[in-house]
Amino acid sequence: MKLINHINMKLIILCRLGIHKWKKAGGISSFSSNVKEKHYVCTRCGKRQNKIVPK
Ligand SMILES: [Zn+2]
Numbered sequence: 001m002k003l004i005n006h007i008n009m010k011l012i013i014l015c016r017l018g019i020h021k022w023k024k025a026g027g028i029s030s031f032s033s034n035v036k037e038k039h040y041v042c043t044r045c046g047k048r049q050n051k052i053v054p055k
Pocket residue numbers: 015019020021042043044045046047
């Protein structure tokens with residue numbers, strides 16, 4: 001258990017450096033006819049990111 005916590009701490013340090021492990025989360029929202037929004041979530045720290053891409 002202690003070892004697992006140690007590994008998680010190391011991975012979170014990567015996240016703090018801005019190296020996240022993005023995974024697609026949820027669906028895609030379209031809020032205009034020209035662009036769509038993709039949702040990503042970091043599997044390590046849980047940070048969310050929305051990426052707007054052209055259709
Ligand atoms: Zn992260």
